[in-house]
Each structure stands twice: as C-alpha cells, then as structure tokens.
Amino acid sequence: MKQNKSVWLLMFLLVGLLLAIGATRSGSAKTQQDRIDSITSNLACPTCSGESVFVSQAVAAQAIRLEVARQVSTGTRTDDEIISYIEQRFGGQVLLVPRATGLDSLVWSLPVASLIISLWFLIRAFSRSRKNKPSAPSAQDEKIVEQALAESIAKSRQS
Amino acid sequence: MLASAGVAGTIGRALLLVGFVGAVFGAFAAITGVRNNEPRVIRLVSRFAVLAFAAAVGAFAVMEYAMITRDFSLAYVQKVGSWSTPPLYNFAAVWSALEGSILMWVLILSGYTLAVCFWMRKRMNESLAAWAMAVMMIVLAFFFLVSFVPANPFAAGAPGVLDGPGPNPLLQNHILVMFHPPILYLGYVGVTVPFAFAIAALVTGRVGEGWLLATRRWSLFAWGFLTFGIALGSWWSYEVLGWSGVWAWDPVENASLLPWITGTAYIHSVLVQERRGMLRVWNISLLVATFSLTILGTFLTRSGVLNSVHAFSESGIGAWFLSFFAVVLIVSVFLIGWRGDKLRSPGIIDSPLSREAAFLANNVLFAVFAFIVLLGTVFPLIIEALQDRQIAVGAPFFDRLTVPIGIALLTLMSIAPVLPWRKASAETLQTRLFWPAWCGIAALVASLALGAYGLAPLLTFTLGGVSSGAAMRQVVLATRRQGLRGLVGRANGGMIVHLGVIMIAVALGASNSYSKSQELSLVTGTPAFFAGHSFELIDVIEVRDDRSISVKARVIVDREKTYEPAITKYTRIGMNVGTPSVKASLTSDIYLTLEPPVRQNSSTARIKVFIKPMITWLWIGTGFMALGTVLAAFPGRRRRPTEATSALVPTSEQNAL
Structure with a gap:
C-alpha cells in the first residue's frame, strides 16, 4: 500500500509540473486578426438584437469592426483601451461584459455568493451525515433480514 | 380563392x-372520476385525449394547407x-414565427398527452x-x-x-430548419410528462419511488431530444450564421439550456432517490424548476422583453406566460410544503466519498450553473427596471x-463513476482510479506535445482523459461480464453519454482557446x-433565383478542393445572409466566409479564414450522447433493492455498479 501511495504522489507531482509548464508557455504569437476578433466579441452591436460586433453582419457592426481594426493596426492602444474608447462613443450598452462597479457588480458577486452558499450546504450535509452514524443492527433486525431472505429465496426457487 | 380562405381560418x-x-373536459373527467371513484367517467379521459389530439392535428394540418396553397387571407400566411419559397422551406415556414410555433407546441403536447394516456390505459383507475x-x-x-x-x-389578414x-x-x-425546431420542442415540451407525475404524486400523497x-423513460426521452435539439441548433449556427461559433449565449439559446441543466441534474439525482430514498x-423541485423554466424561457424570449436574434416580433402573450409561470410556481411550492412531512427522506448520506455524495455535489454544481445562466439572461432586465439604463450581458x-463550472463537473465525472454507494475507502478509490489517472x-x-498551452484548456484535456478512463472502466467491466448486454442499461448507457460529453468538453476547450483567424484579400x-x-481565388460568380441573388467566391484550399463561401441577398426582405463554406476534418476545420462588399465577376475578393481545431468532435460527441441515451433507455439487468436476494453476494465488482 505504501508503494501505491508514493506512486500517486509521483503522479500528482508530475501533473502539477506539466500543468505549470503548459500554463506558463504561450502559443504562437497572436495575429492582429485574433486581437480584432477578441475585442469585437466583447462589444455588442448597437443596432442589432443581442449579437456581438464579431458575430453581426449589420452595417453598424461592420463600422465598429473597421474602427477596431484601424486602432489595432496602429498598435498604440491596448485591447482594454480600445474597448473603453468604443464604450465612450456608444455608451455602456455596447459592453457585453458588465463592469464590476455599482449595481452591475451584482452580476459578478451573486454567482460567487451562490457558489459559497451551496458549498456551505454541501459541507453541512456531509458533516451532519458523519454525526448521525447509523447504529449497529440489533438482534431483532438481523432476524427480520434473515426471515425476508429465506422467504424470497424460497419464492425464487418456486418460480 | 378568398372565399375558401375564410373557410380555412374558421x-x-x-x-x-x-x-x-x-382538454378542459378531460381534466375535469380525470379529477371527478378519481375522486368519486367512477370508472365510467375515468374511461372518458382517453376519449378526450383523442379528441384534443385530433383537434391539434387538424388545426396544424389546416395551417399547413393554408401555407402550401399560399392562402393569403390569413395574417400569418x-x-x-x-410564392417564391421552395416547398420544403414553405412547409417549415409554419413554425417560423410565434403563432405557428405555439401551434406546434400544442400539437406536440397533445401528442404527449395521448401517448401518456395510452401508456396508462390499464392503470387509469389509480389516483x-x-x-x-x-x-x-x-x-x-x-x-x-x-x-x-x-x-x-x-387571424384574418388585410384584404x-x-x-x-x-x-x-x-x-x-x-x-x-425542418429538424431543429421540432426536435428541440419534443424535448422542451416533453418535460411536461415527468412534471405532471411529480404534481400528481404530491396531490395524491404517493410520493414513494x-x-x-x-416516468424514468419519459424523462430520458425528453432529455435526449432536448440534448439533440440543442446540438442541432449549434450545428446550424456553425453551418449557417458565418461567425464560426456554435453557441452565442443568446437569450433563446439560454432558454433552451436552462431546462437542460436542471433536467441533467434531475436524471442524476433521481438515481439517489431510487436507490436510497433520499x-x-x-427531485420534485428540480422537475418543477425544469418545467417552469420552459414557461419562463418562453415568456422571456417570446414576449419581446429581451433582445435576441431568435426573438419574434412583440406580442401580447407575455402576460399569459408570466401568469402561468406564477401559477405553476405557487401551486408547486404550496404542494411541496403541504406534503412536507411525507417528503422527508428516510436515509442520510454516510460518507462524502460515496456515489450519492458525488451526485449531491453534481447537483450543487448544476444548480449554480443554472443560476449563472438565468442571472446573466435576466440581468439586463433587472438593471433596466431599477435604474432605467440599458446594459448587455453577453x-x-x-x-x-x-x-x-465545466472543469469542476469534469472533475466529478472523473471520480463519481468509480465511487460505490454508501461509502468508499481510500484504497478502493486508489485501485479504481489508477488507470483513469494514467489516461489523464x-x-x-x-496535448503538451501537440503544443497546447494555457491552464484552463490543459486542465480540460487532463480531466477529459481521467473521466473518459473512468467511463471506459465501467463499460469494459460491464461488457467483460455480460458481453454486449453490458452496453445496455442506465449505468452503462450513461457512461457512453459521459464519453460524448467529454468529447464535447475537449472540443470546446480546444476550439475556444486555439482558433485562429485572418482576413485575406x-x-x-x-x-x-x-x-x-x-x-487561391478562381472567380466570383453570381447565382440568381426568384427570391435571392447569391454571390459566391470560388476558392481552392490547399490546391485540392473548391470551396464556395457566399453572400446571399434575399431581395424581398432586403437582407444579406452570409453562407460559410467549411473544410472539415477530425483535427481541425478550415472555415471560410466571404466578406462584404462583394462584386460579381471580379478578380478580387476578401475572405475571412478561421482555423477551428477539433470542431468535428462536437458532432461525434453528440452522436455518442444520443447513442448512450438510447442504450440507457433499454432496461438493463438491474438488481432490485427491495428484493433481499439481490444483496446475497457482495463482490467488489458488484459494488462498482
């Protein structure tokens, strides 16, 4: 058993190490188009119903795509700065990811709160289960089980 | 022509x-018949079910007839x-707007009602x-x-x-369009059946197992069609919409996902109740939630309160659905409270390392998942109501x-299938997880060797390996013991579904993290x-028919085959629709779209190329899920926990089930 445990320890170490390597290395450099796509998928098309600028074929979306492409190609602004710029021009409703300020922050905090509450429920259910260990069967219980077993075996033999 | 048209509407x-x-008389007959114990009245229920179904089929047929004969006296037509819609699409046009889709709902629901009635025909006297x-x-x-x-x-249209x-x-x-809406509706409407039985169990007090x-098979049937319908929707999005994605988190998509999430939670936690009575x-709350989410979803997306690409024009059905939603919730909560003492579960969870504890954790995760999707979907409404300001959540x-959440669920999928009921020791877990861990x-x-990077996708691939190992372990053990019969039944079919889910998770992880795109002139x-x-561009051609003008760029990819991304202008509606062209393979798809502006007979064209890794595995995974659901629906060799003989020889392999 001891040997088994060390194998598991080794496995976890190996996985941790490999994940650390994989998480820190980066893939091939992002193309400009990748940047444009990621920025525009964070922006809502102002004239359509619920589509992002990246998805939409509407004229307004095309105009914003061109503007984003222009700013990406000049290379002076970061992704966040470009998004803020578009937000200033069109208003808060073009952001597909709500900011974590004011009432909007609820959309971020409520999911976290719900996760914490449900984990608390889960832990409570488990800890209660540990306190209420079922008692050992009494002699009478065993007798009942035996009888039921004998009956059902007899029944299955008959059929 | 106009004269006969009035007839169709009437x-x-x-x-x-x-x-x-x-339907009203049927409900009345069922209730009075069972309360006064009158078999003759109860026998009427099935007649009313036939009548309602015949009426629904008739109404749908009249609508189809009106659509096929282009009966323009009806506002809907x-x-x-x-006249320019091709026959197949014209047939499907019946469910392409609000009124027709409600009519399809009526048709499918009346079919379910008749089917349940036929299935219960011998037991209709039972309360x-x-x-x-x-x-x-x-x-x-x-x-x-x-x-x-x-x-x-x-309704009559303008003359x-x-x-x-x-x-x-x-x-x-x-x-x-012929398949996705009806199949999705088969799932969406099908959750009414288990819901009806849950309410009946509460009313009659027969809340035992x-x-x-x-209703196990009915739940599975509805869940299977919901899954398949959602997957077909993703495929449609990918093949038609031209933004290379499969899921946009659009409110209507969320409305179909929400009952799927609670339904998935239910088909897991119901096992705990069957096995342990807990x-x-x-479980009743999950069924109520699943059904009421279909109603709430219909309210949100069909009343015009939310913006969505799927949304039909505004209509007055909002208040109807909202009231119905409220009634369903109030009645259910009241019934659950009323039967509270009967619903108290006899058992407790013995150990956090047990199958039932894993199912409980699964349910907690699915509940949080559903909450997040619901919150994100309605959050713009909340902000608008409170602060009169428009925001978007996308x-x-x-x-x-x-x-x-997905990564946490994959972790559970790695451990839960090898956990025995009641209690597992650390040693059991170590032995059973040994090979799955190596798979991970x-x-x-x-994936590192293939150049993968980033923590989230790598965790997904690793856990995908472990969980598929855990699923394969179950399937291998079962088939070794029972031959091909080992593939059938809930536990084994369920593992095939798991394999499908894992493929989809891995495909989503890869395609969301490693897609690349480039515009090419x-x-x-x-x-x-x-x-x-x-x-390489060959040429740009134009194809016309009487409803559209289509401009296609013919592009040779890798000197092998020609692909034709297109933009089609529907002249009657004045709308441009891009049509992508996809070179699919098991490792990665090449997805081409034609970018506006386009000119025919030009020697230049702007196209956008997306490289999407592993997308094909989404569709293969869907196939596995469908197959697994069918296998799970067949009766497996199950031990009956109430039969004392089934507990005779507790071998370690039996525990594995």
Whole structure:
C-alpha cells in the first residue's frame, strides 16, 4: 500500500509540473486578426438584437469592426483601451461584459455568493451525515433480514 | 380563392376551440372520476385525449394547407408565406414565427398527452395516473387557449394581399430548419410528462419511488431530444450564421439550456432517490424548476422583453406566460410544503466519498450553473427596471463564469463513476482510479506535445482523459461480464453519454482557446497563405433565383478542393445572409466566409479564414450522447433493492455498479 501511495504522489507531482509548464508557455504569437476578433466579441452591436460586433453582419457592426481594426493596426492602444474608447462613443450598452462597479457588480458577486452558499450546504450535509452514524443492527433486525431472505429465496426457487 | 380562405381560418379556429374544450373536459373527467371513484367517467379521459389530439392535428394540418396553397387571407400566411419559397422551406415556414410555433407546441403536447394516456390505459383507475392526466390536460388547455386568443395563427389578414415576404432568410437557407425546431420542442415540451407525475404524486400523497421509476423513460426521452435539439441548433449556427461559433449565449439559446441543466441534474439525482430514498423534495423541485423554466424561457424570449436574434416580433402573450409561470410556481411550492412531512427522506448520506455524495455535489454544481445562466439572461432586465439604463450581458461573461463550472463537473465525472454507494475507502478509490489517472497523464502529455498551452484548456484535456478512463472502466467491466448486454442499461448507457460529453468538453476547450483567424484579400491566380494552408481565388460568380441573388467566391484550399463561401441577398426582405463554406476534418476545420462588399465577376475578393481545431468532435460527441441515451433507455439487468436476494453476494465488482 505504501508503494501505491508514493506512486500517486509521483503522479500528482508530475501533473502539477506539466500543468505549470503548459500554463506558463504561450502559443504562437497572436495575429492582429485574433486581437480584432477578441475585442469585437466583447462589444455588442448597437443596432442589432443581442449579437456581438464579431458575430453581426449589420452595417453598424461592420463600422465598429473597421474602427477596431484601424486602432489595432496602429498598435498604440491596448485591447482594454480600445474597448473603453468604443464604450465612450456608444455608451455602456455596447459592453457585453458588465463592469464590476455599482449595481452591475451584482452580476459578478451573486454567482460567487451562490457558489459559497451551496458549498456551505454541501459541507453541512456531509458533516451532519458523519454525526448521525447509523447504529449497529440489533438482534431483532438481523432476524427480520434473515426471515425476508429465506422467504424470497424460497419464492425464487418456486418460480 | 378568398372565399375558401375564410373557410380555412374558421375551421382552424374552431378546431382550436374544440381542442381547448376537450382538454378542459378531460381534466375535469380525470379529477371527478378519481375522486368519486367512477370508472365510467375515468374511461372518458382517453376519449378526450383523442379528441384534443385530433383537434391539434387538424388545426396544424389546416395551417399547413393554408401555407402550401399560399392562402393569403390569413395574417400569418401574409407574414411568413411567399410564392417564391421552395416547398420544403414553405412547409417549415409554419413554425417560423410565434403563432405557428405555439401551434406546434400544442400539437406536440397533445401528442404527449395521448401517448401518456395510452401508456396508462390499464392503470387509469389509480389516483396517481388520473391526476397526472389531469395535470397534462390542464397544461394542454392552457396552450390551446394561448393559441386561440393571444397567439391566434388563424387571424384574418388585410384584404387584397397576393404575395408575402416569406420566412426570415435564415429560416429558408438550410435544411436544418425542418429538424431543429421540432426536435428541440419534443424535448422542451416533453418535460411536461415527468412534471405532471411529480404534481400528481404530491396531490395524491404517493410520493414513494413508484412514480419515479414509472416516468424514468419519459424523462430520458425528453432529455435526449432536448440534448439533440440543442446540438442541432449549434450545428446550424456553425453551418449557417458565418461567425464560426456554435453557441452565442443568446437569450433563446439560454432558454433552451436552462431546462437542460436542471433536467441533467434531475436524471442524476433521481438515481439517489431510487436507490436510497433520499432527496425527495429536491427531485420534485428540480422537475418543477425544469418545467417552469420552459414557461419562463418562453415568456422571456417570446414576449419581446429581451433582445435576441431568435426573438419574434412583440406580442401580447407575455402576460399569459408570466401568469402561468406564477401559477405553476405557487401551486408547486404550496404542494411541496403541504406534503412536507411525507417528503422527508428516510436515509442520510454516510460518507462524502460515496456515489450519492458525488451526485449531491453534481447537483450543487448544476444548480449554480443554472443560476449563472438565468442571472446573466435576466440581468439586463433587472438593471433596466431599477435604474432605467440599458446594459448587455453577453458571451464573454458566460464563458468566463461557466468554464470553472465545466472543469469542476469534469472533475466529478472523473471520480463519481468509480465511487460505490454508501461509502468508499481510500484504497478502493486508489485501485479504481489508477488507470483513469494514467489516461489523464497521457492526455496531458499528448496535448503538451501537440503544443497546447494555457491552464484552463490543459486542465480540460487532463480531466477529459481521467473521466473518459473512468467511463471506459465501467463499460469494459460491464461488457467483460455480460458481453454486449453490458452496453445496455442506465449505468452503462450513461457512461457512453459521459464519453460524448467529454468529447464535447475537449472540443470546446480546444476550439475556444486555439482558433485562429485572418482576413485575406485574394486576387485570382495568386495564392495567399495562412496557418500553413493555401487559398487561391478562381472567380466570383453570381447565382440568381426568384427570391435571392447569391454571390459566391470560388476558392481552392490547399490546391485540392473548391470551396464556395457566399453572400446571399434575399431581395424581398432586403437582407444579406452570409453562407460559410467549411473544410472539415477530425483535427481541425478550415472555415471560410466571404466578406462584404462583394462584386460579381471580379478578380478580387476578401475572405475571412478561421482555423477551428477539433470542431468535428462536437458532432461525434453528440452522436455518442444520443447513442448512450438510447442504450440507457433499454432496461438493463438491474438488481432490485427491495428484493433481499439481490444483496446475497457482495463482490467488489458488484459494488462498482
């Protein structure tokens, strides 16, 4: 058993190490188009119903795509700065990811709160289960089980 | 022509009324019959079910007839009918707008009602069956009424109209419009059956496990069609919409995902109740949640309160659905409270390292998942109501919050299938997880070797390896013991579904993290290169028919085959629809779209190329899920926990089940 445990320890170490390597290395450099796509998928098309600028074929979306492409190609602004710029021009409703300020922050905090509450429920259910260990069967219980077993075996033999 | 048209509208409307009356009388007969114990009255229930179904089929047929004969005296045909729509799309045009889709809901629900009635024909005297029929009939009556009053498909249109625009162009350029909506509805509407039995169990006080076992297959049927319908929707999005994505977190998509999430939680936690008698309140609550989410979803997306690409024009059905939603919730909560003492579960969870504890954790995760999707979907409404300000909550929000949930679920899928009921020791877990763990390490090493990076996708691939190992372990053990029969039954079929889910998770992880795209300006005769592939423009051609003008760029990819991304202008509606062209393979798809502006007979074209890794595995995974669901629906060799003999020889392999 001891040997088994060390194998598991080794496995976890190996996985941790490999994940650390994989998480820190980066893939091939992002193309400009990748940047444009990621920025525009964070922006809502102002004239359509619920589509992002990246998805939409509407004229307004095309105009914003061109503007984003222009700013990406000049290379002076970061992704966040470009998004803020578009937000200033069109208003808060073009952001597909709500900011974590004011009432909007609820959309971020409520999911976290719900996760914490449900984990608390889960832990409570488990800890209660540990306190209420079922008692050992009494002699009478065993007798009942035996009888039921004998009956059902007899029944299955008959059929 | 106009004279006969008036007839179609009148007949259709009359049939809806007949259906409504039939459903109301059916509910009435079921309730009074079982309360006064009169078999003759109860026998009437099935007649009313036949009547309601016949009326629904008739009304739907009248609508189809009106659509096929282009009966423009009906407002609905004026809205979505056109002489230029090809026959197949014209047939599907019936469900391409609000009124027709409610009519399809009525048709499918009346079919379910009749099917349940036929299935329960010998047991209709039992109070549980009779009450379940009553609930089905009441829901059916509600939908007949919605179709009769606020969403009337047979309303007369303006006189003198001789042709219409036809359905939305997106609903007339891919064959999936024939299949995706009906299949999705089969799932969406099908959750009414287990819900009806849950309410009947509460009303009659027979909250034991009998009704669960009885409706198991119905739940699975509805869940399977919901899964398949959602997957077909993703495929449609990918093949038609031209943004290279499969899921946009659009409110209508969320409305179909929400009952899927709670339904998935239910088909897991119901096992705990069957086996251990626990979680009774929770399971009934999940069924109530699943059904009421279908109603709430319909309210949110069909009343015009939320913006969505799927949304139909505004209509007055909002108040109807919201009231019905409130009634369903109030009645259910009242019934659960009333039966509270009967619902108290006899058992407790013995250990956190047990199958039932894993199911509980699964349910907690699914509940949080559903909460996040619901919150994100309605959050713009909340902000607008409180601060009178417009905001949007879109895909990036959902992606960011659901990826951790998905990874947590994959972790559970790795451990839960090897856990025995009641209690596991650390040694059991170590032995059983040994090979799955190596599968995970192999997956991690392989993905690193292929150049994968980033923590979330790598965790997904690793856990995908472990969980598929755990699923395969179950399937291998079962088939070794029972041969091919080992593939059948809930536990084994369930593992095939798990394999499908894992493929989808891995495919989503890869395609969301490693997609690349580039716009290319092509000139005929000069190939352009991107990501190791060559793209050469042959020419730009134009294809016309009487409803559209289509401009296609013919592009040779990798000097092998020609692909034709296109932009089609639907002249009657004045809308441009892009049609992508995809070179699919098991490792990665090349997805081409034509970018506006386009000119025919030009020697240049701008195209956008997306490289999407592993997308094909989404569709293969869907196939596995469908296959697994079918296998799970067959009766496996199950031990009956109530039979004492089944507990005779506790071998370690039996524990594994």
